[in-house]
Amino acid sequence: MADATDFLRLHRDPTLLTVVNVWDVISAKVVAQTPGTRALATASHGIAATLGYPDGENISADEMLDMCGRIAAAVDLPVTADLEGGYGDAPETIRRAIGLGIVGANIEDQMKPLPEATRQVEQIVAVAAEEGVPDFVLNARTDAFVRAGDRDPGAVLADAVERGRAYLDAGAPLVFVPGRLDEAQVSTLVDAFGPQRLTLIGVPGSLPPKALEELGVARVSYGPNPQRVALTALQELVESVHAGGGLPASMRILT
Numbered sequence: 001m002a003d004a005t006d007f008l009r010l011h012r013d014p015t016l017l018t019v020v021n022v023w024d025v026i027s028a029k030v031v032a033q034t035p036g037t038r039a040l041a042t043a044s045h046g047i048a049a050t051l052g053y054p055d056g057e058n059i060s061a062d063e064m065l066d067m068c069g070r071i072a073a074a075v076d077l078p079v080t081a082d083l084e085g086g087y088g089d090a091p092e093t094i095r096r097a098i099g100l101g102i103v104g105a106n107i108e109d110q111m112k113p114l115p116e117a118t119r120q121v122e123q124i125v126a127v128a129a130e131e132g133v134p135d136f137v138l139n140a141r142t143d144a145f146v147r148a149g150d151r152d153p154g155a156v157l158a159d160a161v162e163r164g165r166a167y168l169d170a171g172a173p174l175v176f177v178p179g180r181l182d183e184a185q186v187s188t189l190v191d192a193f194g195p196q197r198l199t200l201i202g203v204p205g206s207l208p209p210k211a212l213e214e215l216g217v218a219r220v221s222y223g224p225n226p227q228r229v230a231l232t233a234l235q236e237l238v239e240s241v242h243a244g245g246g247l248p249a250s251m252r253i254l255t
Contacts, residue, residue, distance in 0.1 A: 016213035061087035069100030080104030104137030125171035140167035145179030
């Protein structure tokens with residue numbers, strides 16, 4: 001409970017919380033040991049890829065939770081888990097995650113009917129309280145932008161506002177709105193939810209962290225992109241070796 005309370009406090013601080021997502025124990029240890037790291041977030045896409053699954057709840061809840069638990073046990077920082085849509089039973093998945101030491105989670109709404117999605121948030125909040133973690137940091141995700149298709153951007157933004165407000169009213173402390181959002185969209189969401197209630201994902205072309213902090217965003221995470229950066233470095237090493245080169249001089253000994 002204390003870890004969850006501390007984690008929630010990091011979001012309420014006007015200083016933007018940045019979390020670089022991890023996908024296994026060694027990536028978690030490296031990120032946790034890097035100065036400036038205050039919390040960790042898992043990436044469901046990265047964990048699924050590590051274990052040979054495509055993204056999108058193709059991995060089982062057991063395998064996803066096992067890796068999240070291993071990560072939480074390996075570090076001394078708060079860990080929040082990306083648990084996709086909850087693997088068929090979001091409240092029970094959250095209950096199991098809490099038992100493994102997880103103090104926060106992303107749960108997608110997958111654009112379900114709003115009453116159904118709101119009821120799921122209420123159930124998760126109730127489960128966390130039952131488990132003795134009333135400050136569990138549910139990052140209620142709306143897929144309004146990632147599933148927007150060719151819809152009018154104004155209508156998509158209005159959907160995100162309506163859904164986010166409903167999730168906050170249902171007890172979620174945060175709303176996660178992934179997508180490449182511009183300054184006006186971010187400002188509209190912060191005005192609708194209040195400062196330090198909105199979380200975003202960093203993607204190529206996103207607003208810089210300093211701008212997000214000034215707008216009142218609580219947290220920015222990076223989803224599967226840290227793993228992609230790591231794999232890019234690996235591929236570049238392979239290309240260098242094949243071309244007659246060797247290990248980069250910038251390599252660090254990290255274990």
